[in-house]
Structures are given as structure tokens and as C-alpha cells.
Amino acid sequence: MGILAADRSPGAKLGLTILIGLLLSIPLFSVWLLVYDRQMQSETARASIAEGWGGPQQVAGPLLVIPYRATVTETVTEAGRPVVRSRQVWQELSLSPETADLATAIRPERRQRSIYEAVVYEATMSGKARFAMPADLSRFGVAVSDMALDRAELRFGLGDPRGLFGQPPRVSVAGRALRLQPGGGTPATGGSGFFAWLDAAALAGSPILVDFAYDFRGNGWLSLSPQAGDTRWRVTSPWPHPSFQGGFLPVERSVSEQGFTATYRVGNLALGQSLVGTGAPADTQRAPGQPVMDPYAVGAPAGGYEARINLVQPVDLYSRVNRATKYGFLFIGFTFLAFLLFDVIGGVRVSAVEYLLVGAGLVLFFVLLLAFAEVIGFAAAYVAASAAIIGLVTAYSAAVLKSWRRALFIGALLVALYVVLYVLLSLEAFSLLIGSLLLFAALAAVMYLTRNLNWGARETVEGSV
Numbered sequence: 001m002g003i004l005a006a007d008r009s010p011g012a013k014l015g016l017t018i019l020i021g022l023l024l025s026i027p028l029f030s031v032w033l034l035v036y037d038r039q040m041q042s043e044t045a046r047a048s049i050a051e052g053w054g055g056p057q058q059v060a061g062p063l064l065v066i067p068y069r070a071t072v073t074e075t076v077t078e079a080g081r082p083v084v085r086s087r088q089v090w091q092e093l094s095l096s097p098e099t100a101d102l103a104t105a106i107r108p109e110r111r112q113r114s115i116y117e118a119v120v121y122e123a124t125m126s127g128k129a130r131f132a133m134p135a136d137l138s139r140f141g142v143a144v145s146d147m148a149l150d151r152a153e154l155r156f157g158l159g160d161p162r163g164l165f166g167q168p169p170r171v172s173v174a175g176r177a178l179r180l181q182p183g184g185g186t187p188a189t190g191g192s193g194f195f196a197w198l199d200a201a202a203l204a205g206s207p208i209l210v211d212f213a214y215d216f217r218g219n220g221w222l223s224l225s226p227q228a229g230d231t232r233w234r235v236t237s238p239w240p241h242p243s244f245q246g247g248f249l250p251v252e253r254s255v256s257e258q259g260f261t262a263t264y265r266v267g268n269l270a271l272g273q274s275l276v277g278t279g280a281p282a283d284t285q286r287a288p289g290q291p292v293m294d295p296y297a298v299g300a301p302a303g304g305y306e307a308r309i310n311l312v313q314p315v316d317l318y319s320r321v322n323r324a325t326k327y328g329f330l331f332i333g334f335t336f337l338a339f340l341l342f343d344v345i346g347g348v349r350v351s352a353v354e355y356l357l358v359g360a361g362l363v364l365f366f367v368l369l370l371a372f373a374e375v376i377g378f379a380a381a382y383v384a385a386s387a388a389i390i391g392l393v394t395a396y397s398a399a400v401l402k403s404w405r406r407a408l409f410i411g412a413l414l415v416a417l418y419v420v421l422y423v424l425l426s427l428e429a430f431s432l433l434i435g436s437l438l439l440f441a442a443l444a445a446v447m448y449l450t451r452n453l454n455w456g457a458r459e460t461v462e463g464s465v
Helices: 010-023 025-050 317-326 328-344 352-376 378-400 404-426 428-449
Strands: 002-006 057-078 081-095 099-113 116-131 152-158 170-173 180-182 193-198 208-219 221-225 230-237 242-246 252-256 259-267 276-279 307-311 460-463
Touching: 010 025, 010 328, 010 352, 025 099, 025 116, 025 317, 025 328, 025 352, 057 116, 057 193, 057 208, 099 221, 099 307, 152 170, 152 208, 221 230, 230 307, 242 259, 259 307, 317 328, 317 352, 317 378, 317 404, 328 352, 328 378, 328 404, 328 428, 352 378, 378 404, 404 428
Parallel strands: 057 221, 099 230
Antiparallel strands: 002 460, 057 081, 057 152, 081 276, 099 116, 116 208, 152 193, 170 208, 180 193, 221 307, 230 259, 242 307, 252 259
């Protein structure tokens, strides 16, 4: 009798298993890059679908702008000596409404092209605004006699005027309809929007009441930049998944499967600005082809002085697949650990090639998940991809471990892992807690099963020479 061969020690097998697991990080990282690439393609496709509807919309106004004469002094040099001169210039007095009562009805629509989908909407903005001459106008160094009230402008801001459709915007003062002109919007929207000439002579004696309504299209989100002394904004929509963002949140809101309603109330004290502004005329006109924002930048952050409603798609499959891919090491680690225990405790030899093939199957799950999810949705894709990989790895394990009983244990382990992963993806707030408890339980189980194992000892096989 003699020693024919010396096997690796359990510690060496553990090291080899870890090395193979690290090598599998390369294809796992490639899958993550694939998910990112498909997500970028999806966003490009969504922008293409929404093209022509207008981008994410930002509305502001109305704002009353009145030219006035002002005297400015300047120092010039003549014959080497400073000379102070005065001259008359035209400047602009900007009046925000004392009150603005706005109502918006959003009508969303899903539009598809191939496997991609985008949410676009049509909206109707209507409202009333009340303008009055400030009682403390003299504090701003402006006299009514210096104003050109007959050359006043009533300005409305709209982030992407290409979205205007249907009937032309309707603006009336004291029941008299005004003729609208393009451009000349408010500073909040970079000057994009429309305006109307107005003879505001009546403003010197009494307030002016403005009624307006206009229809526009957009996609992704809708925001309001309030400017009035007291802004009330009521929004209704049948969309059941709104996200309220920005510096101002609704004071009342109701969300159900039938849609949502939200009511905002914002005062100028919260805005930190006066209702009156003076200064040189602002260049609010934009050059053609230079929008105030990327018209399809749905993910652009909301500003601190706007109220934004985002029409969220409830399931972003790419973000969920991306999160699932980050748990790839968890799958590989737990499955390899089960094979390692069968090897060092059960005496079933598992080669490096067999570890690699099983690991390749586990990585393939995420590719199948992405491919199926784009066609049949995330939940159905998860079931199909996990069932395929569980069946494949279980059948292969029966040959590697020389036992269907052991293979069924591997299959049950994978079922448990996929169920836990789905729970982690669904309960994002508790994913760290659940994941840490799962790792703790796995570590405790390994420590218990290997408590009597000599990791440095070599196994020997005896036989006749």
C-alpha cells in the first residue's frame, strides 16, 4: 500500500474558489456595462418618441412690464478732466400680480416605438391674475407720470414654446381679448414664451384683472415658477404615479389609482423677492436653436424656487436590472460556497472548470433578465430567467456532485437566493438590512459546518503501486 496522490488542502481549495470568483467579476462588470448601454439607448429612443411634443415644461407668469423714463448720471472724461452728465433713458418696471389663481389639467399618454416607451402629456393651463399699482411706488424712484402705460407688456413664460398646440392662447383684460406675440417671456424661463401689448392706463386708478388659458404639450415633468404675492395652483391628472419635487411641495394632495390632485400655495415672502422690479430692459429673447434647457433632460434637477410634478413611470426596468447585477457576487459566492462544502466535507471533488461553468450560468442570468425585461416586463422576465438558470445549474450539479439529492440542494439554494434578491429589489429601503442579515446567517452556517475542519491538512488517497 502507498500514497498514490496528494489532494489540495481545504484552505487551498478555498483560495482557488475565491480566485475563480474574482475572475468572474470581469463578465459581471461587462453585464453592468451592457445594462448601462441599453439604458442610454432607451433614453435616446424615448427622446425620439417625445420629439415634437415639446420637452419638460416650465411655466411662469403672467408678469406686467411697463417702460418708464429715468435719469441716469455718468462720468466721462473731457480734455483730461472728469465731467458728470445726466441723460434720460428708458427702463422697465416689472410688476408681479398680487394674486394668481392657476389651474392645470394634465392628460398623460404612453407612446411606444418598438420595445421602448415614453410618457408624454397634453396640459391646459388656465388662471386669473390681479395686478395693482404698488402703494409705495415712490420708494423705487418711479413716478406714474414717467411711465409709458400705453406700451405695457403682459408676459407669459413657457420653457419650450414648441409645445403650444390646438387653439391659440387666450388672454383677456376686462373681457377684451389681447393679441399675442411670440417670445418676450419671463426671466424664469429664459425669455421663452409669449406676450401681449397692453394699454395699462387703468392701472393708475384701479387693479387690472387678467384671464388667460392655453394648451401645451410636454413630456417627463411640468414645473411652475411662482411669482405672485399669493400663488394658488391646483393640478389634476389621471396619472397614478406622480413625484412632487422642487423647492415647494403641495399643501394638499391626493393620489390614487384613478389619478392625483395637488394644491400649491406660495407667497412672495417664501420666494424672497419683491413684487416690483426696476432696471434696464432685460434681453429675454433667445437665439434660434438655443433652448433654455435640454428639451428632453427629464432627469434635470428641480430648482429651489419652483414646484415640479414628475410623471414617474412606476417600473424603471434598467435601474432594477442594474441593482440586481450588483448582487451578482452574492449569487456566485453562495453557490460556490455550497460546492466548496460538498468538496471539503462531502468528499466530492469539484474542478476549477466546473466552478467556471456554474459561475458563467449565474452571470448569464442577468443578461437573460435584461433581454426578457425589455420585451415582457421585469417581473415576468425575472421568473423566466431565474427558472432557466435554476434548471440549468441544478441539472449540471447532478453530474458534478454525482447525486440528484445534492443537486436538488443546490437548486433549493438558488431558489432561495432569487426569492431574496427579488425582495431586496422590491424593498429598497430595507435592502441593506436584509442583505446584512443574510450574510450573517451564511457566515454563521459556514463557521458551524467547518468548526472541526483542518483547513491546512492535505487529503491522501491510498492504493497499490
